[in-house]
Amino acid sequence: MVFTSHIFIFYFLPLVLLGYYLLPAKRNLFLLAASYVFYGWWNPWFVLLMLFATFVNYTCGGIIAKAEDDAPRRRWALAASVVISLGTLGFFKYFMFAANNLNGLLGLFGAGPFPVLQITLPVGISFYIFQSMSYSIDVYRRTSPPVRSFFDFACFVSLFPQLIAGPIVRYNTVADQLVYRTHTLDKFASGVALFILGFAKKILLANMVGPVADAVFEAESPYALDAWFGVTAYAFQIYFDFSAYSDMAIGLGRMLGFEFPRNFNAPYMADSITDFWRRWHISLSTFLRDYLYVPLGGNRKGPRRTYINLAIVMLLGGLWHGANWTFVCWGAFHGVLLAFERWRGKQSVYARLPRPFRIAATFVLVLFSWVLFRSPTLGGAGRFFGAMLGLSGAHGGSALLGGAIYTQGHLIMMALCALLAFQARQAFDLAEEVTWPKTVVLIPLFCLALVTMLVQAFNPFLYFQF
Amino acid sequence: MRGKNLFLIGAFAVIISGVGLTQALVEARRGERPQFTDLFLHAPSEEHLRGFEEDLEDASCFTEYLRPAMQYAQFAALGNTGDYALMGRDGWLFYKNGVQFLIEPWDGNAAVADVIVSFRERLAGRGIELLVVPAPGKASVYPDRLTARARAGGGVVYAHSRQLMGQLKARGVAMVDLFEVFDRARAEEGDEPDLYLQRDTHWSPAGMRLAAEAVAARLIELGWVARGDAAYDLRPASIERRGDIVHMMRSPRIEARFERQRVDCAQVVTKGEGLLYADDPQSEVLVLGDSFLRIYQADEPESAGFIAHLARELGMSLASIVNDGGASTLVRQELARKPELLSGKKVVVWEFVERDIRFGAEGWQDVALPELPAAETGAQSAS
Known part of the structure; x- marks a missing residue:
């Protein structure tokens, strides 16, 4: 089930809110059941996998907590949690990728390929595996107490607002909220406001410019101008799509009494790549920092090791997004830029330019990285870079692309996206406090987005694949 | 403070619950069994759930009523010619x-x-x-x-x-x-x-x-x-x-x-x-x-x-x-x-x-x- 669907908005959500607030107790159990329905809507069998990940990490966390001073036993249980969690993720997400690459390698030596098992990737697996694993690690580090109830833990792992696309909520962030959380009118209204803003961003912005990006990236040989226009459309699409989902998730969380961390903070206002990663998918970057970069030694083992650690984190961060060399290269691209800026004292090479130019330069670098992220293959990314630099050859039928992308509607929506993306105050900030003027705008905005959703055939959600 | 919060929450609740309720009422007036009950007619499977969701969207009286007006509004405001035309x-x-x-x-x-x-x-x-x-x-x-x-x-x-x-x-x-x-x-x-x-x-x-x-x-x-x-x-x-x-x-x-x-x-x-x-x-x-x-x-x-x-x-x-x-x-x-x-x-x-x-x-x-x-x-x- 996706948030921007008929079934979710008009049936699932009202029933869940009604049930949740009518119940005097056992609300976590109700949320658990609702979350399993939400997740099982894709494929009921996927729920079993989530139960497996929940059970493993709950058990390992319990063993770690009980072992207290028995260091080997604690380490063994942590290792079991990490190996089983990452093994599950690896099998479902990376097995086919590894097998296909191995076949390619074998082919170089003249060996025949072995058959590759076709595995369906369960939706949201990268998110809930990371979240459930964070519990064992937090208990091991003694930053969180062990959970008392299996159902509370299962509720944390499966919590439907942030289950599919984050923000990645660590156990220690919500451990207290699972036991006790407040439900206030202010919090609920702020959640409604944020949900509406996220919903509108997804339907009225991301879905409107998405077809431009698709048309350009699927074209055989676009003109340079078309390529730049297309990748800019993709930059807007992915931001207004992914951040919208986060806004809706945080908004829903507030309606249910939870407070989830902010996931985006005006990322296209970043004036360096280092700054960009403080603003983009914050829950992932802080997760990787705390659970990977710091254990690798962080910046404590000298500059050279710091650069290597940064590169490793970004490479794995790239691979986390998908089993494709394009994502690895996307991570490497950012890793190299981050290491370079670290070498310059966390400053970009254009640090002396006025801020608007720094923002523009950072955005251009990010656009280049989105080419890697969006292209289906490295070869495709190479051709697209060529197109952006005006190096593509004959344009053939792609000469017609202008007729498909420079339409009145697309130009208006791109301008609106630019206006909204390059603002310091984003939906998250606007929803902090509900005022009468905001209320007067939000309700018609929600109605407009809902009616638009009813007629939209194009309604993908980009981060599902991750 | 309380008034605007209540107003926003109330409007939101009416909008999200109103569509499903209205649909059920319209179907009841037509003498039909409410379509959402189809969900319980089959064991849940990926195929059945997708089909149920599509049927629900296709049969929506709101969609049927609002789609032409919205398409026209998008055409008039944005020049949007829909999914098939350029x-x-x-x-x-x-x-x-x-x-x-x-x-x-x-x-x-x-x-x-x-x-x-x-x-x-x-x-x-x-x-x-x-x-x-x-x-x-x-x-x-x-x-x-x-x-x-x-x-x-x-x-x-x-x-x-x-x-x-x-x-x-x-x-x-x-x-x-x-x-x-x-x-x-x-x-x-x-x-x-x-x-x-x-x-x-x-x-x-x-x-x-x-x-x-x-x-x-x-x-x-x-x-x-x-x-x-x-x-x-x-x-x-x-x-x-x-x-x-x-x-x-x-x-x-x-x-x-x-x-x-x-x-x-x-x-x-x-x-x-x-x-x-x-x-x-x-x-x-x-x-x-x-x-x-x-x-x-x-x-x-x-x-x-x-x-x-x-x-x-x-x-x-x-x-x-x-x-x-x-x-x-x-x-x-x-x-x-x-x-x-x-x-x-x-x-x-x-x-x-x-x-x-x-x-x-x-x-x-x-x-x-x-x-x-x-x-x-x-x-x-x-x-």
Whole structure:
């Protein structure tokens, strides 16, 4: 089930809110059941996998907590949690990728390929595996107490607002909220406001410019101008799509009494790549920092090791997004830029330019990285870079692309996206406090987005694949 | 503070719960069982859940009521022409799929060529010749009417079709290159008359007649058909057509914004009697194709389409099978179900629109020819 669907908005959500607030107790159990329905809507069998990940990490966390001073036993249980969690993720997400690459390698030596098992990737697996694993690690580090109830833990792992696309909520962030959380009118209204803003961003912005990006990236040989226009459309699409989902998730969380961390903070206002990663998918970057970069030694083992650690984190961060060399290269691209800026004292090479130019330069670098992220293959990314630099050859039928992308509607929506993306105050900030003027705008905005959703055939959600 | 929060929450609650409740009430008033209860009729499976969700959306009275108004609002405010249409220059409309075929990479020509060659060989086994006629999409002939930077002519935009025709030619398949015919016509005669309709995917009567003349000339040049002695006259007939691309926007209010285009056709009638042209299943020429053959022929004004004009050029009635969007496979499957249509045939003319090379319904399947009736099998083996 996706948030921007008929079934979710008009049936699932009202029933869940009604049930949740009518119940005097056992609300976590109700949320658990609702979350399993939400997740099982894709494929009921996927729920079993989530139960497996929940059970493993709950058990390992319990063993770690009980072992207290028995260091080997604690380490063994942590290792079991990490190996089983990452093994599950690896099998479902990376097995086919590894097998296909191995076949390619074998082919170089003249060996025949072995058959590759076709595995369906369960939706949201990268998110809930990371979240459930964070519990064992937090208990091991003694930053969180062990959970008392299996159902509370299962509720944390499966919590439907942030289950599919984050923000990645660590156990220690919500451990207290699972036991006790407040439900206030202010919090609920702020959640409604944020949900509406996220919903509108997804339907009225991301879905409107998405077809431009698709048309350009699927074209055989676009003109340079078309390529730049297309990748800019993709930059807007992915931001207004992914951040919208986060806004809706945080908004829903507030309606249910939870407070989830902010996931985006005006990322296209970043004036360096280092700054960009403080603003983009914050829950992932802080997760990787705390659970990977710091254990690798962080910046404590000298500059050279710091650069290597940064590169490793970004490479794995790239691979986390998908089993494709394009994502690895996307991570490497950012890793190299981050290491370079670290070498310059966390400053970009254009640090002396006025801020608007720094923002523009950072955005251009990010656009280049989105080419890697969006292209289906490295070869495709190479051709697209060529197109952006005006190096593509004959344009053939792609000469017609202008007729498909420079339409009145697309130009208006791109301008609106630019206006909204390059603002310091984003939906998250606007929803902090509900005022009468905001209320007067939000309700018609929600109605407009809902009616638009009813007629939209194009309604993908980009981060599902991750 | 409390008032605005309550107002926002109340409005939100009314909106999200109102749609489902209203839908259930509407269904109850119609005496129907509320559709959401379908969920509990089957064990939950991925297939059932997807189907349930789609049915729920399709049956929504809100969607049904609001969709036309919203589509019109988007059209008026943003110029949004929906999922199937592209707005060109000077009021021309283009079919998105047709443009998409030209823009995107395509590497399936070899498989298409295999199917066409296989069909040719199956027909040759029965002593029947095959003439292939790929019909150019509108954007291939009028790229400059879609975007100012595209040039007409020279085959620049229809590289995929040109490649397929090259492969077919190399394998000895006889064809008519309508791309070249239309490019030449535009180069020699300028923009009058238009070879395609402004807001329709199909050719105009002028383009259609040019195609019919080219196909007839090719058949005679190949020596596969001798000109017959049936005589036909032309009878002027005008129709008004809004255009199938306008209909694809699925909004009567948007449709009303586009004027009907006057289309001057010429019906083919028998000389003397003045009867409208009619197919003859016993003809030695069978024509297979898609809606490019249907327009003006089965559609109004009738008997003024490609088949009738080809018959007039050849001086004989023809047999035909026409399937909208199904020229890649469905027409041959229909032929397989009608063995009598192959009786006495010398030539099959197979027309398919360019975009169907990639998007043809049911793809490009290798379809066996129908078994001949026993009497004819004997006659053929004796000859």
